[in-house]
Amino acid sequence: MTAVARTEVDRCPGVLAVHQAADGGLARVRVPGGRLTATQLDVLRLAAAELGDGRLELTSRGNVQLRGLHADGPQDLSDRLFTAGLLPSIAHERVRNILASPLSGLDQQSRYDVLPVATALDRALCDRPALADLPGRFLFALDDGRGDLAELAADVAVRALDERTALLSLGTRGVQVEWDVVPELMLAAAEAFLAVRDQEWRIAEVARGEDLVLERLGLQATEALPTETTRVVAGVHGDALVVTVPLGSLMQEQAAALVQVGDEVRITPWRSVVVPAGSTGLEEVGLVTTPDSIWEGVTACAGQPGCAKALADVRADATRMLGELARVVGRGRRVHWSGCERRCGKPAAGFVDVLAVGNGYLVDGERV
Ligand code: SF4
Missing domain, CATH: 3.30.413.10 (Sulfite Reductase Hemoprotein, domain 1)
Structure with a gap:
């Protein structure tokens, strides 16, 4: 891989580092593992209504953006998110980029429930002050074995093989590891990246980045990675219903409907959300619950x-x-x-x- 010479400052938006867009402030809220309690979703919904343009945008990394924030909006927003448990570390707020298979533990294709690993990884990440220096684009991914996150090309990715083992990869090759060391190894890889990088934002941008990080970890990756991606579409999957949000723009009425259907929603990186199977009242507010919709994709x-x-x-x-x-x-x-x-x-x-x-x-x- 060729090294990429970065000369720009990393301006990846967050809640504290709000981007000034043409329609006002844009704040990006990281949602590690895509998991939001219904209460947290309602906090975001109300914040969008009272501080922004009313919409919640779902991003291609499973995060949530608020747009059109007025001048006092960012401070008020960060206070609300802190109270709701959505801002556990001010220093790490832009680096909590952790994707997890959204259907993990909910259907037959899930080889291992990676959501608890995502939570453990997030906590451990926030406990390490040095990792607050990661670029806002550095990405961790935890795939439950179905291959749904493969195309997102995370910097440090793990794919479940079975209940005991997973394939850890930093790019093109993987190494088998036991689940109990996964969070530690993923963070060690991030630390090694910070040690070998210059201005680069991603491991793939560093010349021989994959090899240099692996050497620092004392690991030898040999297994070729599966590259095909399983696409998750709207509809019922085991105990879950995947609901596509047209153009990833969640309107007030739609967010309010999602708050009502269960204790938790999961945001996917495909502009959709996962709610319990059998949830009702969603099509009526313009959300998509079947794969044959013209909005799908x-x-x-x-x-x-x-x-x-x-x-x-x-x-x-x-x-x-x-x-x-x-x-x-x-x-x-x-x-x-x-x-x-x-x-x-x-x-x-x-x-x-x-x-x-x-x-x-x-x-x-x-x-x-
Ligand atoms: S792709 Fe769209 S959002 Fe991005 S810079 Fe161009 S117009 Fe703006």
């Missing part, structure tokens, strides 16, 4: 008016042209709409690229 960046770089209001256009585009590219495909060539929030691979160019859109580079 459709994502968009912020676009106008939220982003100053945007050449179009991609979310309004995506909504208006949803049926038309599905007829052109085929229903059920992943489609990502971008307001400019940065393509923020795009899926890692295998998607139809819809790009605003100022006087219309290109679809996979072609004008349609």
